Amino acid sequence: MTVPAGSNGLVAEGISLAFGGLQVLNDVSMTLRPGVITGLIGPNGAGKTSLFNCLTGLYHGQRGRSSFAGTPLNGLGPAQRAACGITRSFQNLAMCPDLSLLENVLVGLTLKRRSGWFSAFVPTPAQRAEQRDAERRAMAALNELGIGSAAHEKPSDLPPGTLRLAEIARAITSEPTAILLDEPAAGLNAVETRDLTRALKRLMRSDLVLLVVEHDMDLIMELCEHIYVLNFGSMIASGTPAEIRAHPDVIRVYLGDDADA
Amino acid sequence: MAVSDLAHASKTGVSARGGHVDIARLSVLALVVALSLLPLLAGGFLLYSLSLCFANALAVLSVSMLVRYGGEVSIGHSFFVAFGAYAVAIVEHRLGLSIAASLPLATLLGAAAGFVFAFPSRRLSGIYLAVATMALALALPEILIGFEKFTGGFEGLYIAQDLIPGIPKALQRYYVALAVLGLVCLALAHFRRSAQGLALLMAQAQPRAAEAIGITRSWARVSIFTLSAAVAALAGALTGFASSTVSPNSFTFFSGVFLLVGSVVSLNGLSLPAALVGGAFITLVPTYLAQAGDWVPILYGVALVVVTLVANAGDLRRFLPRGRGR
Numbered sequence: 186m187t188v189p190a191g192s193n194g195l196v197a198e199g200i201s202l203a204f205g206g207l208q209v210l211n212d213v214s215m216t217l218r219p220g221v222i223t224g225l226i227g228p229n230g231a232g233k234t235s236l237f238n239c240l241t242g243l244y245h246g247q248r249g250r251s252s253f254a255g256t257p258l259n260g261l262g263p264a265q266r267a268a269c270g271i272t273r274s275f276q277n278l279a280m281c282p283d284l285s286l287l288e289n290v291l292v293g294l295t296l297k298r299r300s301g302w303f304s305a306f307v308p309t310p311a312q313r314a315e316q317r318d319a320e321r322r323a324m325a326a327l328n329e330l331g332i333g334s335a336a337h338e339k340p341s342d343l344p345p346g347t348l349r350l351a352e353i354a355r356a357i358t359s360e361p362t363a364i365l366l367d368e369p370a371a372g373l374n375a376v377e378t379r380d381l382t383r384a385l386k387r388l389m390r391s392d393l394v395l396l397v398v399e400h401d402m403d404l405i406m407e408l409c410e411h412i413y414v415l416n417f418g419s420m421i422a423s424g425t426p427a428e429i430r431a432h433p434d435v436i437r438v439y440l441g442d443d444a445d446a
Numbered sequence: 447m448a449v450s451d452l453a454h455a456s457k458t459g460v461s462a463r464g465g466h467v468d469i470a471r472l473s474v475l476a477l478v479v480a481l482s483l484l485p486l487l488a489g490g491f492l493l494y495s496l497s498l499c500f501a502n503a504l505a506v507l508s509v510s511m512l513v514r515y516g517g518e519v520s521i522g523h524s525f526f527v528a529f530g531a532y533a534v535a536i537v538e539h540r541l542g543l544s545i546a547a548s549l550p551l552a553t554l555l556g557a558a559a560g561f562v563f564a565f566p567s568r569r570l571s572g573i574y575l576a577v578a579t580m581a582l583a584l585a586l587p588e589i590l591i592g593f594e595k596f597t598g599g600f601e602g603l604y605i606a607q608d609l610i611p612g613i614p615k616a617l618q619r620y621y622v623a624l625a626v627l628g629l630v631c632l633a634l635a636h637f638r639r640s641a642q643g644l645a646l647l648m649a650q651a652q653p654r655a656a657e658a659i660g661i662t663r664s665w666a667r668v669s670i671f672t673l674s675a676a677v678a679a680l681a682g683a684l685t686g687f688a689s690s691t692v693s694p695n696s697f698t699f700f701s702g703v704f705l706l707v708g709s710v711v712s713l714n715g716l717s718l719p720a721a722l723v724g725g726a727f728i729t730l731v732p733t734y735l736a737q738a739g740d741w742v743p744i745l746y747g748v749a750l751v752v753v754t755l756v757a758n759a760g761d762l763r764r765f766l767p768r769g770r771g772r
Binding site: 241243262263264267268272273275279280281282283284288289291292293294295296298300302304305306307308312316319355359 | 633636637640648654656657658659660662
């Protein structure tokens with residue numbers, strides 16, 4: 186896929202992160218281009234989630250810069266980055282148990298909704314119309330991921346596969362320009378993982394930045410067009426799945442080793 | 447109309463899910479009708495007690511709102527209740543206006559007071575926030591006595607003006623309190639489905655995930671505390687109107703603790719029946735067990751322990767409508 190030089194997507198340059206004396210990320214750079222599904226892999230403890238959290242604003246690296254579509258992100262927290270159009274999912278399912286699946290997805294639209302505090306307590310025609318519209322959008326996101334039939338169930342009554350897909354539905358419902366998924370296949374069985382792969386491929390658009398951090402090598406190799414490999418906090422390789430498969434360092438630290446990592 | 451009855455956002459789920467939602471709604475409606483007709487049969491002291499009970503039920507609701515939507519506990523909500531009650535009394539004494547003007551004003555002032563407290567303490571949670579609210583409740587009597595010129599000091603102030611002149615006072619107190627309580631319950635049921643309501647529930651259950659979709663924790667904390675303080679002040683305004691008097695004795699540190707007790711006893715419910723259970727527990731139990739005297743706090747303590755144990759065992763929650771997902 187060719188990307189114009191100007192639309193540089195989500196860029197991280199020279200990120201270094203340390204917790205006390207522990208260097209977690211060491212001068213890591215990566216570019217997430219729109220229209221390309223990018224994968225980030227690495228053994229346990231390689232720093233994948235730390236890098237992910239740096240991109241989403243949960244952590245702030247001691248050094249380095251990040252920008253999104255040319256806008257600097259340094260110093261912005263998660264909520265401000267969400268306002269820039271960057272959404273994420275969580276490794277541990279982050280569903281509100283009191284809300285139905287549909288409502289859990291509806292929450293993803295919070296920043297887009299315009300009804301004020303008065304109409305939160307007193308129904309007004311405008312608020313009702315807005316509510317219907319938001320529900321329609323949330324429902325569309327659930328349907329896009331094939332779990333519309335579970336819309337009115339409570340999360341506690343649903344299998345993890347459905348909840349994973351619902352998290353992704355929540356991430357896409359606000360029509361973000363960047364979606365970062367933290368181990369979306371964790372805890373899923375083979376069938377659910379296949380559904381997830383299909384769903385992710387289906388929602389890919391030419392203007393969307395999509396990053397998948399994953400343990401599951403098969404998923405990454407099948408899904409991603411560009412892959413970064415992290416080990417001990419350093420980026421050791423990047424390239425197409427074929428290049429990554431053939432990369433000697435990657436074979437040594439990851440694929441060649443006992444891949445249970 | 448209970449909040450928990452309205453757990454689904456769209457109407458599509460209602461008919462498919464059987465009739466017990468409607469039964470719950472009908473029973474609440476029956477309760478409202480029964481309470482509306484009660485003054486035809488009863489009078490005097492019972493109506494007076496029930497008016498106070500409705501006002502206290504609203505105050506209990508304000509604490510339950512904070513628990514449900516904010517995941518926080520306040521020991522000092524009596525501060526905001528007193529704020530509303532004194533607002534009504536002072537507006538009547540200084541401006542000569544009736545509760546028609548002072549009720550909305552008290553609510554707005556309560557919201558403002560809640561915001562002024564919540565903004566600096568927006569990073570506090572759990573026990574630290576609870577202790578901070580406790581400081582409010584402890585400071586309250588001193589503040590009331592210190593501003594004697596406005597508050598009437600130890601003696602307090604009388605609230606004498608009628609809402610609608612010519613209608614018996616007992617009926618006015620009763621119906622105003624009942625109507626406001628009912629309307630707040632309806633508004634809260636609507637709030638549960640609103641964008642803000644969903645955002646607050648999300649921020650409480652999954653703060654990090656909420657942050658990732660643009661809902662900051664401090665926004666959530668400040669918002670729910672402000673709302674809760676507004677409802678508490680509204681409850682205070684009704685308390686003042688229902689009892690025709692305000693004095694520091696009505697708003698001690700223990701008033702705040704009792705509101706929390708009421709909220710726990712009502713399982714932090716936001717429906718009309720739950721609020722009435724909480725309100726009745728803290729109003730009618732002391733009134734009708736007055737001869738028990740010193741035993742009332744002990745009774746409260748025992749009730750608190752029992753309710754907490756039972757609720758946490760999940761034995762009661764199973765019978766609540768919110769378990770409908772099964």
